[in-house]
Amino acid sequence: MTGPIIELKEITKKYDNQYAVDHLSLTIQKGEIFGLLGPNGAGKSTTILMMLGLSEPTSGSVSVCGIDSTRYPLEVKARVGYLPDDLGFYHHMTGLENLMYTAALNGIPKQEAKELATQLLDRVGLNHAADKKTGKYSRGMRQRLGLADVLIKKPEVIILDEPTLGIDPEGVRELLKLIKELNEQENITVLLSSHHLHQVQQICDRVGIFVSGKLLAEGNLARLAQQLFFEDTFVVNVTAEGIEQSLLEELHKINGVNRVEKLNTSLEIYCDRDVTSIIAEKIIQSGARLSYINKKDYGLDEIYHRYFEGREAT
Numbered sequence: 001m002t003g004p005i006i007e008l009k010e011i012t013k014k015y016d017n018q019y020a021v022d023h024l025s026l027t028i029q030k031g032e033i034f035g036l037l038g039p040n041g042a043g044k045s046t047t048i049l050m051m052l053g054l055s056e057p058t059s060g061s062v063s064v065c066g067i068d069s070t071r072y073p074l075e076v077k078a079r080v081g082y083l084p085d086d087l088g089f090y091h092h093m094t095g096l097e098n099l100m101y102t103a104a105l106n107g108i109p110k111q112e113a114k115e116l117a118t119q120l121l122d123r124v125g126l127n128h129a130a131d132k133k134t135g136k137y138s139r140g141m142r143q144r145l146g147l148a149d150v151l152i153k154k155p156e157v158i159i160l161d162e163p164t165l166g167i168d169p170e171g172v173r174e175l176l177k178l179i180k181e182l183n184e185q186e187n188i189t190v191l192l193s194s195h196h197l198h199q200v201q202q203i204c205d206r207v208g209i210f211v212s213g214k215l216l217a218e219g220n221l222a223r224l225a226q227q228l229f230f231e232d233t234f235v236v237n238v239t240a241e242g243i244e245q246s247l248l249e250e251l252h253k254i255n256g257v258n259r260v261e262k263l264n265t266s267l268e269i270y271c272d273r274d275v276t277s278i279i280a281e282k283i284i285q286s287g288a289r290l291s292y293i294n295k296k297d298y299g300l301d302e303i304y305h306r307y308f309e310g311r312e313a314t
């Protein structure tokens with residue numbers, strides 16, 4: 001990975017005096033898979049449209065591949081593949097014909113277009129359906145064809161808006177695997193917008209949590225967890241008979257333990273690093289009879305829900 005490829009600086013978009021995007025700054029590095037995660041209406045699509053130069057920011061600046069999207073939308077369009085949540089194809093044309101049509105629009109000569117389209121159909125696992133009319137494609141097949149369609153102009157960046165919407169779980173797995181492969185093998189930068197936590201978690205290097213036009217947090221999972229839970233990134237749950245006060249004091253003394261809560265024979269130990277093995281050792285040394293120990297570190301699911309719970313509480 002070398003250098004930023006998408007840079008948003010303090011961008012805003014106002015509709016009817018309401019911010020759809022509210023002073024958003026974000027940098028995405030070349031070769032990353034970045035997940036823009038947020039509920040409906042968070043402002044994900046509006047942000048994407050501004051990146052593509054299809055919508056003008058009210059203020060702030062957007063650049064993609066070093067080009068100002070607002071001033072030079074066509075130059076950005078030439079380098080970026082955009083897959084909206086439902087890309088329209090000509091239903092009376094086959095998958096191959098649709099791809100060749102896109103190739104022609106991008107100025108690719110016919111023979112080269114045919115070779116490229118055939119390769120891409122193979123790449124997205126649609127070889128068998130090359131000559132089938134796209135009106136008879138399933139939604140999952142249409143999305144895979146959509147990926148082939150955006151790849152035809154050999155983009156540096158692909159932007160996918162809710163790419164897995166309406167696809168069955170097997171189709172989702174295949175599509176995500178394909179996106180990951182494209183990223184790894186061709187070093188294509190991917191921006192993926194979604195409100196599906198698990199999907200984002202599976203393939204993204206970094207995630208931004210986006211709510212009401214604002215980026216609440218961004219980073220890899222460990223960093224998001226730290227931003228959200230501050231020091232208590234790990235919680236160790238313990239069940240043991242014979243927990244004495246002296247054991248609680250010993251646990252408190254462990255470097256990395258911030259808080260110990262006891263309820264009958266259970267303990268919840270809040271830590272800023274993984275000290276599970278030291279905790280187990282101390283319990284056994286104290287003579288308490290350990291019957292259960294489990295470390296919980298926070299997945300994206302909890303991180304995401306904690307944000308919303310936090311917001312509701314304020």
Ligand SMILES: Nc1ncnc2c1ncn2[C@@H]1O[C@H](COP(=O)(O)OP(=O)(O)OP(=O)(O)O)[C@@H](O)[C@H]1O
Pocket residue numbers: 015016019020038039040041042043044045046047
């Ligand atoms: N053309 C428009 N005119 C007025 N308001 C708009 C327009 N486009 C979007 N909005 C508003 O901006 C806010 C952000 O919408 P946006 O579509 O960007 O959200 P999103 O995160 O992509 O949601 P979804 O997942 O539902 O597409 C919403 O409140 C929406 O109603």
